[in-house]
Amino acid sequence: MDLLSKTVDSLWQVVAVGLLLGAGLPAIFALGLRALDSGSTTDPAAATTTRKPAAVIAAGTCFAVVVVAIITGILFVMQGFLSHTFGIEIF
Amino acid sequence: MNAELIVLLVVVVTALGFDFTNGFHDTGNAMATSIATGALKPKVAVALSAILNLVGAFLSVEVAATVAKGVVNLNSVGGEDLLFIVFAGLVGGIIWNLATWLFGIPSSSSHALFGGLIGAALASLGMNGVEWGGVLSKVVIPALLAPVVAGLVATAGTWMIYRITRGVSDETKDSGFRLGQVGSASLVSLAHGTNDAQKTMGVIFLALVAHGTLNADSDMPFWVKLSCAVAIALGTYLGGWRVIRTLGKGLVEIAAPQGMAAEASSAAIILTSSHLGLPLSTTHVATGSIMGTGVGRRGAEVRWGVAGRMAVAWLITLPSAALVGAVCWGIAQLIGGLPGVLAVFAILLLLAGWMYARSRRQPIDSSNVNAEWDGGLIPAEDIPGPPANPTPAPAPAAEPAPRDNVTA
Numbered sequence: 001m002d003l004l005s006k007t008v009d010s011l012w013q014v015v016a017v018g019l020l021l022g023a024g025l026p027a028i029f030a031l032g033l034r035a036l037d038s039g040s041t042t043d044p045a046a047a048t049t050t051r052k053p054a055a056v057i058a059a060g061t062c063f064a065v066v067v068v069a070i071i072t073g074i075l076f077v078m079q080g081f082l083s084h085t086f087g088i089e090i091f
Numbered sequence: 092m093n094a095e096l097i098v099l100l101v102v103v104v105t106a107l108g109f110d111f112t113n114g115f116h117d118t119g120n121a122m123a124t125s126i127a128t129g130a131l132k133p134k135v136a137v138a139l140s141a142i143l144n145l146v147g148a149f150l151s152v153e154v155a156a157t158v159a160k161g162v163v164n165l166n167s168v169g170g171e172d173l174l175f176i177v178f179a180g181l182v183g184g185i186i187w188n189l190a191t192w193l194f195g196i197p198s199s200s201s202h203a204l205f206g207g208l209i210g211a212a213l214a215s216l217g218m219n220g221v222e223w224g225g226v227l228s229k230v231v232i233p234a235l236l237a238p239v240v241a242g243l244v245a246t247a248g249t250w251m252i253y254r255i256t257r258g259v260s261d262e263t264k265d266s267g268f269r270l271g272q273v274g275s276a277s278l279v280s281l282a283h284g285t286n287d288a289q290k291t292m293g294v295i296f297l298a299l300v301a302h303g304t305l306n307a308d309s310d311m312p313f314w315v316k317l318s319c320a321v322a323i324a325l326g327t328y329l330g331g332w333r334v335i336r337t338l339g340k341g342l343v344e345i346a347a348p349q350g351m352a353a354e355a356s357s358a359a360i361i362l363t364s365s366h367l368g369l370p371l372s373t374t375h376v377a378t379g380s381i382m383g384t385g386v387g388r389r390g391a392e393v394r395w396g397v398a399g400r401m402a403v404a405w406l407i408t409l410p411s412a413a414l415v416g417a418v419c420w421g422i423a424q425l426i427g428g429l430p431g432v433l434a435v436f437a438i439l440l441l442l443a444g445w446m447y448a449r450s451r452r453q454p455i456d457s458s459n460v461n462a463e464w465d466g467g468l469i470p471a472e473d474i475p476g477p478p479a480n481p482t483p484a485p486a487p488a489a490e491p492a493p494r495d496n497v498t499a
Binding site for chain 1: 228248251263275368371
């Protein structure tokens with residue numbers, strides 16, 4: 001039953017992290033898009049879009065979180081390479 | 092040049108061939124959704140994925156000769172016996188990869204390789220050649236869990252995305268999520284290159300050790316890394332359009348928000364699961380994620396018939412590849428030595444050529460990969476591509492495509 005407990009142990013972690021990052025990050029991204037959309041008014045005649053600063057900041061924060069997460073993901077893929085080649089331990 | 096060296100060369104070439112099929116079979120895991128939603132033009136998508144696979148392959152650091160460690164037990168054999176097993180296993184993996192590609196079924200390349208090796212090991216070493224506990228924990232259980240976990244995460248992500256962006260203009264949604272989709276798909280491609288290219292590197296390393304060129308403590312030679320990286324990137328660039336079509340169009344009709352939910356789910360699960368030692372297959376995760384986005388979006392249709400065929404293919408991947416691996420080992424052993432290896436290699440080339448010719452009768456490529464899903468993999472003629480992607484012209488079939496059993 002060692003196999004079962006080991007599998008269950010890593011399984012719940014994969015589900016938890018998966019939900020947090022795999023579903024949470026797209027949700028944050030969606031929040032950013034919503035902030036961007038709701039804070040902007042488009043003037044069709046002048047073909048310009050004006051945005052409220054607060055909305056832009058909120059959207060920018062959301063997108064920044066997602067970008068940081070993606071960079072972290074890339075570093076995660078590279079961690080073996082970095083520690084093996086340059087001796088840098090990042091995680 | 093002696094016979095042993097030629098055997099080694101054939102094994103290395105076959106390993107690179109497997110790496111190549113691994114690349115084109117798995118392009119869809121990362122890029123099918125981006126292609127289906129029009130976030131990237133088909134050719135651009137496969138080129139991006141190929142570059143990231145190439146980079147990813149160089150990032151892998153597997154140094155030890157651990158091929159399918161814990162699944163097959165190859166410690167007791169060495170020399171030519173070991174080369175025979177590895178060779179037969181590779182042939183089993185390639186043939187199964189090509190067969191599933193012909194039918195447009197995304198199936199795990201790792202399972203195909205494991206299956207081939209298990210079959211060859213069983214045939215040569217008997218029951219002792221296979222570690223059944225490892226088969227259960229590294230192959231069977233992950234295969235059952237992956238689609239469920241990925242489906243769950245993608246369903247949750249899709250549901251939240253649609254809820255949050257209710258009322259947001261379609262234009263903002265489309266352009267925004269397409270960008271997010273490309274980002275997350277790129278991450279999947281990079282992770283794929285890192286994980287999958289090193290499997291072939293391990294196989295070639297093992298072959299070199301068996302031949303005596305290297306010892307088990309040597310560093311991975313640079314030419315092995317380079318050739319594996321190039322093989323998987325070329326395969327990815329060629330694009331397994333048939334598999335891409337099934338994943339992007341066949342399972343679920345995907346919109347950009349769903350595409351991002353699917354790829355984000357795949358990326359998160361692939362990265363965390365390999366870190367936590369639960370070896371989930373990229374293919375199973377990607378497929379589960381795509382199905383999840385269909386479940387999570389109200390009104391979206393999941394084609395359970397397509398999903399069912401896929402599930403059947405997953406179930407029989409291991410035994411089928413094992414059977415081919417065992418038969419190939421038997422043929423090579425029966426004829427013996429260099430002629431045996433060359434005979435099996437010839438069979439491999441013949442079968443691969445036949446399946447390629449078969450695929451050309453009803454070609455699927457970048458021009459018709461997004462054609463309307465009309466009950467089967469082969470698009471009906473005269474149906475233009477969907478508006479999401481303006482480039483593809485109607486399928487330019489070289490001859491009237493007979494709708495035979497490939498479409499079933």
